[in-house]
Every structure is written in structure tokens, then in C-alpha cells.
Amino acid sequence: MEDRQRAILIKSASLFPPPLGVKFSYGTAGFRAESSILSSTVFRSGILAAMRSLKTGSLIGLMITASHNHVSDNGVKIADFHGGMMTQDWEPFANDLANASNSKDLIELIADFAKKENIPFGGSQSGEVLLGRDTRPSGEALMEAAKQGVRSVIDVVATDMGILTTPQLHWMVQNRNRGLRVTEFDYFSQISNSFRNLMELIPRGTSPEPFDAKLLVDGANGVGGEKLEGLKKLLKDLDIHVRNTGKEGEGNLNERVGADYVQKERVVPLGFGPNDVGLRCASLDGDADRLVYFLFPSEGSKSIDLIDGDKILSLLALFINEQLRILDNKEKMGTSEYDYPVKLGIVQTAYANGASTDYLKELGMEVVFTPTGVKYLHEKAAEYDIGIYFEANGHGTILFSEKFLKWLEAKIQDLAAGSEMQKAAQRLLAASNLINQATGDSLSGLILVEVVLRYMGWSIQRWKSLYQDLPSRQVKVKVVDRTAVVTTNAETSVLRPLGLQEAINLEVAKYSRGRAFVRPSGTEDVVRVYAEASTQQEVDALAQTVAEHVGRFLG
Numbered sequence: 185m186e187d188r189q190r191a192i193l194i195k196s197a198s199l200f201p202p203p204l205g206v207k208f209s210y211g212t213a214g215f216r217a218e219s220s221i222l223s224s225t226v227f228r229s230g231i232l233a234a235m236r237s238l239k240t241g242s243l244i245g246l247m248i249t250a251s252h253n254h255v256s257d258n259g260v261k262i263a264d265f266h267g268g269m270m271t272q273d274w275e276p277f278a279n280d281l282a283n284a285s286n287s288k289d290l291i292e293l294i295a296d297f298a299k300k301e302n303i304p305f306g307g308s309q310s311g312e313v314l315l316g317r318d319t320r321p322s323g324e325a326l327m328e329a330a331k332q333g334v335r336s337v338i339d340v341v342a343t344d345m346g347i348l349t350t351p352q353l354h355w356m357v358q359n360r361n362r363g364l365r366v367t368e369f370d371y372f373s374q375i376s377n378s379f380r381n382l383m384e385l386i387p388r389g390t391s392p393e394p395f396d397a398k399l400l401v402d403g404a405n406g407v408g409g410e411k412l413e414g415l416k417k418l419l420k421d422l423d424i425h426v427r428n429t430g431k432e433g434e435g436n437l438n439e440r441v442g443a444d445y446v447q448k449e450r451v452v453p454l455g456f457g458p459n460d461v462g463l464r465c466a467s468l469d470g471d472a473d474r475l476v477y478f479l480f481p482s483e484g485s486k487s488i489d490l491i492d493g494d495k496i497l498s499l500l501a502l503f504i505n506e507q508l509r510i511l512d513n514k515e516k517m518g519t520s521e522y523d524y525p526v527k528l529g530i531v532q533t534a535y536a537n538g539a540s541t542d543y544l545k546e547l548g549m550e551v552v553f554t555p556t557g558v559k560y561l562h563e564k565a566a567e568y569d570i571g572i573y574f575e576a577n578g579h580g581t582i583l584f585s586e587k588f589l590k591w592l593e594a595k596i597q598d599l600a601a602g603s604e605m606q607k608a609a610q611r612l613l614a615a616s617n618l619i620n621q622a623t624g625d626s627l628s629g630l631i632l633v634e635v636v637l638r639y640m641g642w643s644i645q646r647w648k649s650l651y652q653d654l655p656s657r658q659v660k661v662k663v664v665d666r667t668a669v670v671t672t673n674a675e676t677s678v679l680r681p682l683g684l685q686e687a688i689n690l691e692v693a694k695y696s697r698g699r700a701f702v703r704p705s706g707t708e709d710v711v712r713v714y715a716e717a718s719t720q721q722e723v724d725a726l727a728q729t730v731a732e733h734v735g736r737f738l739g
């Protein structure tokens with residue numbers, strides 16, 4: 185590293201001293217912490233993103249958000265050149281950077297890593313980092329810290345995109361690196377144009393009942409509601425009403441609102457009431473990368489009927505499968521030339537309701553499991569021609585491989601105009617343009633769900649009855665050191681502390697259809713407990729005793 189670069193880094197790093205005695209870890213979704221202790225980590229993440237840009241010769245993204253967490257928290261994560269999460273190979277370096285206790289150690293770490301990775305500091309290569317933030321008040325100052333980090337690497341520019349949803353930033357990085365225009369208008373246009381294409385491909389007169397266009401959306405008082413207000417102007421045919429938009433007087437970010445609250449607590453979010461009984465409702469999270477639907481079943485009821493990520497996944501899988509079935513009709517095709525063995529894969533985590541997995545498997549689909557965190561699900565889904573992944577909490581998307589899309593485009597040209605097969609191919613192509621190919625996105629996901637429900641002619645009640653969820657319960661246990669829990673088998677069994685898994689097994693064995701697992705959260709200082717059983721009473725008891733075991737083993 186040349187002297188000029190070293191001097192710039194030393195000077196700027198001295199403005200962002202790290203907090204004493206805090207250990208940061210690049211977890212499920214980057215770094216997260218109470219916002220007041222984050223500026224050094226965000227500044228250093230700016231350096232990291234700039235180095236990644238020099239290394240890859242591409243645009244890199246940096247997002248400042250703590251998603252569904254409390255408004256006083258914040259976080260930072262890096263979007264890699266393909267628009268997905270940063271390569272896991274760089275996570276140890278990210279941790280070292282965040283935890284370096286002084287500027288001197290920091291510069292040495294940077295110099296060593298740059299040498300090892302052949303990062304051309306001050307060479308012919310230039311770089312760029314695209315930055316976005318959610319609506320958290322702490323975001324503004326943290327954005328400045330991130331920009332200073334980026335700019336302290338010579339020849340790397342920082343482009344501030346202001347307030348964005350997390351998926352918008354990922355989408356922008358992916359598409360800019362493909363040479364496309366990526367303003368917010370481009371993002372909205374792509375969604376609305378493919379929505380229109382899909383609407384035109386809905387067979388007329390097939391729906392058994394008139395479709396209720398009205399949709400109520402809980403924006404979690406975050407960035408998603410405001411963006412949806414913008415997007416919906418381009419969407420005729422949908423009657424979207426956004427609540428909890430975060431405007432003055434509407435309430436606080438994620439406080440008794442939003443997808444995480446609705447999914448975990450199963451209660452009506454603020455802003456919804458008895459007048460909404462029976463209506464189709466959806467909930468976004470604070471940075472708009474999660475989506476769940478819900479239904480307020482009756483006036484007196486406090487709880488809701490939840491339609492979680494697993495059921496969104498099932499609906500989308502049915503739709504995709506149906507189009508593939510139409511396309512694969514060999515008799516009508518009369519030729520084997522089209523007989524492309526499309527591999528459709530479904531990716532879930534251990535949090536997926538057991539009933540959803542059974543349902544998908546009974547339909548003959550290939551279902552695979554990964555650990556929690558979209559970085560794992562996304563990577564797995566990308567192995568298929570069409571990979572559909574969703575976490576139960578509503579974070580997910582459908583990935584279409586380049587190879588499959590090329591094949592699809594060629595087929596659309598070849599197939600008879602207006603034929604059922606051509607329409608099926610067009611629907612798949614439109615769906616691939618609609619739903620975010622970089623990461624799970626509540627806005628594009630919501631619009632795709634809406635159009636698929638119309639295609640199916642389904643009400644939310646019909647959708648809900650696809651299968652009956654097994655009663656489940658999630659609880660959090662506060663512990664001194666969550667890293668003391670080490671898991672294996674896609675997080676379904678505990679290796680350490682010794683004896684904890686045996687204790688869980690004994691509890692699970694007491695219940696019919698019992699299942700339980702524990703894992704350390706990657707975003708909060710807790711150990712999470714998940715349980716399933718055949719009745720709510722049983723599952724509550726199971727979750728409770730497992731939580732007690734966790735407390736005892738880690739106390």
C-alpha cells in the first residue's frame with residue numbers, strides 16, 4: 185500500500201474510533217447493533233465495500249438498515265457485484281476490520297488483506313459503491329460515515345442513493361453491473377410493465393368468483409409503505425391501500441406493526457381493525473424485504489389467520505409448476521426438441537412449517553433445506569433452472585437461471601403465436617422480470633402474489649386453505665453468550681453445549697408430530713427456540729420447556 189493511501193486511511197479512521205469492549209460479528213444479515221455504537225463499523229464497512237469494488241472491478245452495494253429490529257438499532261450489509269449478499273469468503277475479514285481496536289491495527293489488516301487478495305490500491309483500477317439507507321433517524325449520520333469509508337480508498341467513488349428498500353439497492357447493483365439503467369423509476373417500471381404483461385396473460389372467464397381487488401398493506405412505518413405508494417400509481421387494476429406508512433402521527437417503525445410482528449406474534453398490527461374483517465391484508469417489514477399476508481377472521485378475534493412465507497412459496501410454486509406442466513406437454517409439441525428437463529427446486533429452512541414441506545413434497549416437488557439467512561437459501565436456489573426460496577418469515581424470491589431464460593426466449597419465438605404453450609412461456613418470462621432476481625423483495629413479491637391470485641381466481645380464504653399449518657411457537661431466550669450454541673444439520677441439531685440436544689429430544693418425544701430446535705440468532709443477542717406439535721397447547725408447552733433447558737445449559 186503506498187504512503188498516500190496509508191495516510192488517508194489513518195486520518196479518516198481516527199475520526200471513527202471503535203467503541204470499547206464490543207465485539208461485532210457479520211451475522212445473518214451483516215452487522216447489527218444499537219445505532220450509537222455503529223459509526224466505526226459502518227465507516228469500516230465503507231472501506232470493505234470499496235476494496236470489494238476494486239477487487240471485482242464492479243459496482244458494490246452498501247445498505248444501512250436494521251430491518252425489523254427496533255428503531256434505535258441499525259446495521260450495515262454489503263451487496264456483492266451480482267446483487268446478492270457479500271461472498272462468505274470475505275466475512276472473516278469483515279469481522280477483523282470491525283473489531284480492530286486502533287487505526288494502526290486497522291491499516292495493517294487492510295494492507296495484509298489487499299496484498300493477499302491482490303487488490304490494486306491506487307493502481308489503474310477505479311471503483312464505485314452504491315449506498316442506500318432505510319428511514320431510521322440514525323441512518324443519515326451513518327450514511328456519512330459509510331461514504332467517508334468508501335472515499336478513503338483512492339479512486340473509489342461513493343454514490344448516495346438516499347432512502348431505499350434493501351431489495352431496491354440489491355436490484356440496482358445487479359442491474360447496473362449488467363449495464364442497465366437503475367433509477368427508482370426503472371425499478372418501478374420493470375415491476376409495473378411485467379405486471380401488465382402477466383395480467384394480459386390471464387385466461388378470461390375462468391375465475392369462479394369475481395376477484396376482490398382491494399388489498400390492505402401494513403408498511404411497518406418504514407420505507408416500504410412510501411415506496412409502495414409510488415409504485416401503485418403505475419399499477420392499474422390493483423386497489424392498494426397502504427397503512428402504517430411512517431408519516432407523522434402514524435406510529436413508530438416496527439412497533440406493533442410489520443411482517444416480523446405479525447408473523448411471530450400472530451396478532452393484528454396497529455392501524456387495522458374490525459372494519460377489515462375478511463379482507464386481504466399484507467404486511468411488509470421495516471426495510472421491505474419480507475412479506476406476509478394475513479386475514480382478520482372475525483370482529484372479536486385478537487389473533488389473525490397468518491399466510492406466511494411458506495404459503496407464499498406454495499402459491500408461487502403451484503403457479504410455476506402449472507406453467508411448466510403446460511410447456512412440457514409433449515403430445516401437443518410432437519417433438520422431443522422441446523423436451524428440456526427443467527429442474528425446479530424449492531428451498532426452505534428448519535423454520536418452515538412441517539405441513540408446507542409435506543404439501544410441496546406430495547406435489548412431487550424437490551424440497552431442500554439450508555441454514556437460516558437468505559445468503560444460504562439464495563445460493564442453493566441458484567443451483568436450479570428455477571429455484572424458489574422463502575423463509576417462513578416471508579423473505580424470499582424466485583430465481584431463474586440465465587440458461588433457462590435464454591431457452592424460454594427462444595421458445596416464445598418458436599411456439600405458435602397465441603398458443604397455450606406460448607402463453608405459459610410468456611408468463612414465466614414475465615414472472616422472472618417481475619420478481620427481484622437479486623434478493624427477496626416484498627414489493628415485487630406482493631405484486632406477483634396479487635397477479636397469481638387473480639390467475640388462480642382465488643380469494644385469500646381459498647389460498648389459506650391450501651394446507652393446514654401445524655401449530656408452532658417461537659420464543660427467544662436471552663443468554664450471556666449465544667455463540668455457546670453450535671448447531672449442525674441445517675441448524676436442526678445442537679452439537680454444543682453437550683447434552684442440550686439429548687434434553688430437547690426427550691421433550692420432543694412426548695408429543696405427537698413434535699419437532700423443536702434451537703439456534704443462536706445472527707441478528708439479535710438471543711438464542712431462538714422453534715417448536716411444532718399437533719395442538720397449540722402442546723406446542724406452547726414444548727417451546728417453554730425447551731427454552732428452560734436452553735436457559736439452564738447456558739445460564
Ligand code: NG1
Pocket residue numbers: 212213251535556557558575577579704705706707708712
Ligand atoms: P436471526 O436473527 O439469525 O434468526 C432473522 C431471521 C432470518 C433472517 C434474518 C435477516 C427468523 C427466525 N430469523 O435472523 O430468517 O430473515 O433475520 O433479517 O425469522
Ligand code: ZN
Pocket residue numbers: 251252469470471472473474
Ligand atoms: Zn428486512
